[in-house]
Amino acid sequence: xxxxxxxxxxxxxxxxxxxxxxxxxxxxxxxxxxxxxxxxxxxxxxxxxxxxxxxxxxxxxxxxxxxxxxxxxxxxxxxxxxxxxxxxxxxxxxxxxxxxxxxxxxxxxxxxxxxxxxxxxxxxxxxxxx
Numbered sequence: 676x677x678x679x680x681x682x683x684x685x686x687x688x689x690x691x692x693x694x695x696x697x698x699x700x701x702x703x704x705x706x707x708x709x710x711x712x713x714x715x716x717x718x719x720x721x722x723x724x725x726x727x728x729x730x731x732x733x734x735x736x737x738x739x740x741x742x743x744x745x746x747x748x749x750x751x752x753x754x755x756x757x758x759x760x761x762x763x764x765x766x767x768x769x770x771x772x773x774x775x776x777x778x779x780x781x782x783x784x785x786x787x788x789x790x791x792x793x794x795x796x797x798x799x800x801x802x803x804x805x
Contacts, residue, residue, distance in 0.1 A: 680774060692716050756781065 684692075696716055703710050711722040719725050734748050752773065759769045760781075770781040 682774075683772065 699716075707720050707722070709721055713722050713724070715722065715724060717725055717730075719729060730748065738744070738746055756769055756773055759772065760766065766778055766781055770778045773781070775781045
């Protein structure tokens with residue numbers, strides 16, 4: 676079962692989404708005569724929720740235009756989680772942001788300790804033991 680939840684976003688993202696919606700409002704007046712407004716930022720050409728297959732078909736063009744090479748759509752989520760953890764955001768907050776029910780999922784799948792971080796951690800251990 677799918678659940679609805681609020682996803683917090685940084686101001687940078689909110690601004691970009693608002694600008695996209697304004698551009699979309701300007702474009703759809705002529706291009707989409709059968710529009711039904713559901714208040715969505717990334718709707719179908721009718722205004723309804725976008726079907727996953729349509730997103731998959733569109734992603735290649737979007738990815739190429741953004742210079743993201745072979746990045747999969749889900750890789751953006753993975754990058755977000757990894758960056759939040761690397762920035763020192765507590766894992767329980769990251770878990771809540773991405774909607775994982777279990778913190779083990781967040782830490783097992785998404786947490787990647789960089790080699791420098793491992794060296795720093797073992798250096799601290801060495802300092803305590805030495």
